[in-house]
Amino acid sequence: MNDNKFKKLMSNQLFIPVIALVVLALINLINDPSFFKVTLGTNNAGNPVLSGYLITILDYGSELGILAIGMTLVTAASGGQDISVGATIAIAGSAMLRVLCGGNSRPETIQAPIIVAFLVACLVGMLCGAFNGLLVSIFKIQPMIATLILFTAGRSIAAWINNNELPIVPDPKFSYFGGFIPGIPIPTTVFIVAICIVIIALVLKFTNLGLYTQAVGINENSSRLNGINPTFIKFLSFVILGLCVAVAALIKVSRLSTINYSVIAKDIEMDAILAVALGGNALSGGKFNIWASILGAYVIQFLTTTLYKFNVQSDALAAYKAVVVIVLVIFSAPKVREYMKDARKKIIKVQKEAA
């Protein structure tokens, strides 16, 4: 009875990210109990803000959380990952700045309403997604190779949009999206993520998107025979990811009110893929659980913050994360799982014989 319950728990997709979260929390608790302290202070502008490592994680994990939504859909539908998200964030962010500053690198006032700039960024993000989606769904190129094109060209295109200048947005309102709205002590990004989650939850509840995506990911041919259009579903998943990228770009650009083409959202594709893998989703497509991916994204931010706390350089961070990825993929590999199952059976057998 007890054993059965444990098995059910183990098979739950949320099991791995939750366990990872607990382990990380324990490490931090032992290392420094004040890690979990949240204090209410005031920032430079004199507004009340919450601060503390936990708030940092919630704040800075939001881009990743949003990307994880789109990445999960792409992974599930096409069985591959989009590695151009970081470069696309640069493109969408650059387009946003171009609209806001009107080609002038140091404008006195913003040249267009923020909402217009955001819509343009959404359009650009969706166009990039559509480009990737076109290559994957119609020309049948492997997703990772197809997105390699934008991965190489993306940051160059982003620099080209603004003539390699670094415009600064003069309006303080623009920085609210990646910071705090005066009077509200919770980071705005948390609300943005909440809105995204609500939207995707509604979409999954009231449309067949989730079901169709899984069907295409599990077996493309049979889903086609059942009247689903796999080409369109794959294409759609990339466009949705493009939309997520635009939202992430809004947050990223808003944090600094400017952009650095070669550094912005660097290596975020790795983190996004890691979030999907950590959420227990098969990287070869099929069944998916978006909530597990989002949780995975925050676990990764937790890991990043922890590593920073242990004084790891930001450039060296990748090496540690790579180790985590390798360990994760090894344990989620079907071969290893089978082997472990066999080993467990043998152990139980031996125990029974001993009893």
Add this chain to the structure above:
Amino acid sequence: MEKSKKNIFKKMNDSNLLLTITVIIFFLMYIGAIVFQGGGFSKPQMFFNILNANAALIITACGMSIVMISGGIDISVGGVVALVSMCCAVYLDYHDGSIFGSIMIALGIGLLYGLVQGFLVAYLDIQPFIVSLAGMFFARGMTTIVNTAPFNVADEEFTALKLTRINVPFMGSVNKKGIYVPAYVEIGVIVALIIMVLLFVVLKWTKLGRSFYAVGGNAQSALMMGINVRRTKFLSHLLCSILAGIGGYVYFLHVGSGAASHAMGMEMNAIASSIIGGTMLTGGVGNIIGTLFGVLSLSTIQNIVASAGLDDAWWTGITIAAMLCIFLLIQSVVMSNKKKLVFNR
């Protein structure tokens, strides 16, 4: 006329067709560069400079082609190159090492990478892209951990080796002062040529080489033919990583310094040159000659872009990506045409 053209295309297999396209494009580009830009491009040394600067890329791209022919992919090569050059630089300068030792380090890193990645891909059935993505980030991170700041190697023996130039007979040119300047290549180019010849022979005439094609073409039927699919995949990844190690040393020999930002995007260039050279992403199609022409086309277009005054950093990335995109589309069209042919029969 129409009929004979069709026959030629039918006779050619996919690899030859793609290779022919690449070779034609390369020569057109080079001749175009000579006609429209003249100057440097008309001298043979320009061509040798392209070789000198890209010897490391040729070697890594050859390794990449092998992995791609057997149906995998390895995007860790750029990271390995950076790691090798940093480790060798630190070893030579801070630990007063010998040339031989540094070569061993380069080979050792390649071997280790190949063993781990090959095992994970071939025996644990993990997607090669994920494995090598992690490998790439690990290598980049490790490079920073080994040494943060970029620095030049001052070791005398090494500098002598780095500056060694091998003159190419009959290819020199007379400079403005009327002095004959011989054309030269660096040691790396010789290494690259030897490796290319070896790999060409291996791929064309040995059992191992043919099994790479068989596994990449159709792993299931390769298994039924009695080929050890797992071992073949393992060996392809091993070979690629070792070649990345050698390429890393050649790269190190060319630049003579270690830095975490070295060979940024080299994996991308290697994949792009393989694809341009007619290696199919789906596996089973490709050859070394094509890869050489892929590298040459890629670097020629970079040189043209640079000497056309478009040397703003972003043009290179955009042109490579555009070229890659075009060739991917050609491949896709070729593949779908082939499938139609099969169905129509």
